[in-house]
Amino acid sequence: MTESESGRGIAPDHTLDGRETAEPLAPTDEGTAHPAGADEGTAVIEFIFASIVLLIPVIYLMLTLSQLQAASYATTSAAMSASRIAARDANPSEARARAVAKMHFADFGLRDAPTTITYSCTGPCGQVGSLVTARIETKVSLPGFPLLFGPDRSPHITLRANHTDVVATGRH
Numbered sequence: 001m002t003e004s005e006s007g008r009g010i011a012p013d014h015t016l017d018g019r020e021t022a023e024p025l026a027p028t029d030e031g032t033a034h035p036a037g038a039d040e041g042t043a044v045i046e047f048i049f050a051s052i053v054l055l056i057p058v059i060y061l062m063l064t065l066s067q068l069q070a071a072s073y074a075t076t077s078a079a080m081s082a083s084r085i086a087a088r089d090a091n092p093s094e095a096r097a098r099a100v101a102k103m104h105f106a107d108f109g110l111r112d113a114p115t116t117i118t119y120s121c122t123g124p125c126g127q128v129g130s131l132v133t134a135r136i137e138t139k140v141s142l143p144g145f146p147l148l149f150g151p152d153r154s155p156h157i158t159l160r161a162n163h164t165d166v167v168a169t170g171r172h
Helices: 003-007 042-088 093-107 143-147
Strands: 011-013 019-027 033-035 116-122 131-141 154-168
Touching: 042 093, 042 116, 042 131, 042 154, 093 116, 093 131
Parallel strands: none
Antiparallel strands: 011 019, 019 033, 116 131, 131 154
């Protein structure tokens, strides 16, 4: 190796047939040169760091979206049941509608979701052909926040569903 080659950061290497080849050297913090492949093993650290930074938010987002989807299904099915109860019952009981709504929310894994149920009618509520509309509103807490802030102060998303049913038979 010549003096000019060593000054440019090129070190000699030998091939199988005995000829010298040049391998580039990377400078280190101390100013000395080392082979370019000396930083092996950092892929594991980078993978773990990327997993923490990327996978945890993606998993949390998936949990949140699945909980919201379940709450949406439960709210819609509770509104349908509540309007059917009101259209077929002579005295629509809010307690019965709440019990049915509680059952729907329990089926979707949301046992303690606060719900409100309201009814409205077009015309007299018991008259054949009038429309009964049930409105369900529920508040779904974001996963993990009730543990931090308590169930009453945690951030939540409000879901609403309406369903209208026709009174088919006269009530006496």
